[in-house]
Amino acid sequence: MSVLSDMQQQTAQPVGSGLVALPKVNLLPPEIAESARFRKVQLGLAGGVLAAIGAVALLYVGASSSLSDANTELAASQATGAQLRAETAKYNDVTAVYAQAAAAEAMLTQAMGEEVRYSQFLNDLSLTVPENIWVTNVAFNQVPVAPAVGSTVPGIGSATFSGIGFKHDDVAVWLESLAKQQGYIDPYFSNSTEALIGTRTTVNFSSTVTLTPDALSKRYTAPAGG
Secondary structure (H helix, E strand, O other): OOOHHHEEOOOOOEOOOOOEOOOEEOOOOHHHHHHHHHHHHHHHHHHHHHHHHHHHHHHHHHHHHHHHHHHHHHHHHHHHHHHHHHHHHHOHHHHHHHHHHHHHHHHHHHHHOOOEOHHHHHHHHHHHOOOOEEEEEEEEEOOOEOOOOOOOOOEOEEEEEEEEEOOHHHHHHHHHHHHOOOOEEEEEEEEEEEEEEOOEEEEEEEEEEEEOHHHEOOOOOOOOOO
């Protein structure tokens, strides 16, 4: 290896001070310079690797924290779901009881949907009997009746009244009073005959009226909550 190959000669130039610049000579072998440059590259690469490792570490820590938070939320949600299922199980019997009550109510509606409160009819009757009429017998028959001629209202049954009046006009007034009663329709008399009570002339009569759906009590068919 020649020293002259590494020598850098410069032509002496006069400077303002009058001094002459001396030539620079590099006496180091080129391998040492290459080794120094390689170490610089190594240090640069090592720094880049460390920076990358640091970034990955930060990302891993962040991801681990997010995963931990997600697992915590999942565990809390699962615990809440289990608690709600346990609370719901407490009311399984209540649901069954409501179902039984609804079934019983449906049976009651079916059994009592055709109820007629005859006691109420008799009470109303006692308040509306004309002055010269005495009712001696009442018979209710709750068997469906075809609509009367000229009527479209089907009957759910009939009521037959026997009584006494002073005259036939009293019987006519009696029929008019029946026609005004709610739940009654098409009143008529089947017989009206004169008789004596002592020396007083009276009229024995028998009359019939059709019961309409308005006669139903509807106590067991009211809408729920009504």
